[in-house]
Amino acid sequence: MTSGVDLSRPQAQTVGSDEDVVRVRQLVRTVAVAVKLSLVDQTKVVTAASELARNTLVYGGGGTVEVTAVDNGRRPGITIVFADSGPGIADLELALTDGYTTGGGLGLGLSGARRLVDDFDIQTAPGQGTRITITKWSR
Amino acid sequence: MERVPILKIGDILLVSIQVDMSDQTAVALQEDLAERIVATGCHGVIIDITALDIVDSFVGRMLSTIASISRVLDAETVVVGMRPAVAITLVELGLSLNGIRTALNVERGMELIAAERDHDRHDEFDDGSDVEPTASP
Ligand SMILES: Nc1ncnc2c1ncn2[C@@H]1O[C@H](COP(=O)(O)OP(=O)(O)O)[C@@H](O)[C@H]1O
Ligand SMILES: [Mg+2]
Numbered sequence: 001m002t003s004g005v006d007l008s009r010p011q012a013q014t015v016g017s018d019e020d021v022v023r024v025r026q027l028v029r030t031v032a033v034a035v036k037l038s039l040v041d042q043t044k045v046v047t048a049a050s051e052l053a054r055n056t057l058v059y060g061g062g063g064t065v066e067v068t069a070v071d072n073g074r075r076p077g078i079t080i081v082f083a084d085s086g087p088g089i090a091d092l093e094l095a096l097t098d099g100y101t102t103g104g105g106l107g108l109g110l111s112g113a114r115r116l117v118d119d120f121d122i123q124t125a126p127g128q129g130t131r132i133t134i135t136k137w138s139r
Numbered sequence: 140m141e142r143v144p145i146l147k148i149g150d151i152l153l154v155s156i157q158v159d160m161s162d163q164t165a166v167a168l169q170e171d172l173a174e175r176i177v178a179t180g181c182h183g184v185i186i187d188i189t190a191l192d193i194v195d196s197f198v199g200r201m202l203s204t205i206a207s208i209s210r211v212l213d214a215e216t217v218v219v220g221m222r223p224a225v226a227i228t229l230v231e232l233g234l235s236l237n238g239i240r241t242a243l244n245v246e247r248g249m250e251l252i253a254a255e256r257d258h259d260r261h262d263e264f265d266d267g268s269d270v271e272p273t274a275s276p
């Protein structure tokens with residue numbers, strides 16, 4: 001099966017509707033399969049991406065997702081960047097608490113996504129937008 | 140927007156989710172199901188998620204909400220066919236799926252609903268005494 005995705009370059013997807021969140025899931029799945037993540041790890045990283053892309057849409061007012069196949073010399077992996085120029089997050093520790101939501105959700109998106117991946121980095125400030133980078137390495 | 144079809148099989152509504160649902164599609168399914176439960180008078184709902192390769196917090200919440208709504212409308216909901224990788228991921232995500240009944244497949248789900256209804260029927264006619272009838276001397 002050919003994926004039709006060029007793994008040598010980052011793949012970008014704009015997030016402006018909930019159909020785009022579906023597209024993000026599909027793109028992440030394709031790259032996760034290509035870098036040979038196990039089925040469980042594919043499932044974890046696609047789930048994390050779904051949560052973070054929805055946040056980009058709902059709280060960030062839309063933005064972009066960039067998916068890259070990476071290699072640290074020992075093993076391959078997948079890195080995904082979620083970026084928006086929305087309101088940003090004032091109290092990051094609070095936002096990362098299980099169950100905390102300002103939008104009537106379950107409050108498990110940020111905290112759960114962090115548990116599901118190997119590396120989780122977040123840059124945000126009020127009025128500065130939000131940029132989250134996650135990586136899952138193949139074992 | 141795509142809509143997930145709802146089939147009526149005897150006294151049961153069967154929903155087999157075959158697409159990667161957008162959030163809107165998931166919300167529409169919730170509303171469609173409530174209407175169908177009332178319109179058909181069905182007492183059981185089976186949601187087959189065999190084809191779903193992930194369940195995130197939005198879909199997880201939808202499943203819980205469907206279970207609660209159907210309970211209020213006097214129907215039982217059973218979620219069947221969850222993949223092992225999905226179950227592992229749900230736990231790590233922190234989603235408990237409290238109040239959701241699950242079964243291995245559609246057949247087991249139907250058995251569970253039948254047993255549940257049977258149990259309820261006996262309760263209705265129960266006079267409250269748990270004493271076994273004994274032969275009088
Ligand atoms: N990209 C973002 N921009 C601004 N705020 C955000 C963003 N992502 C998350 N948040 C804030 O963090 C909270 C927790 O997010 P999350 O854990 O995904 O839970 P939920 O989506 O259920 O609210 C959100 O309710 C929101 O206030
Ligand atoms: Mg969220």
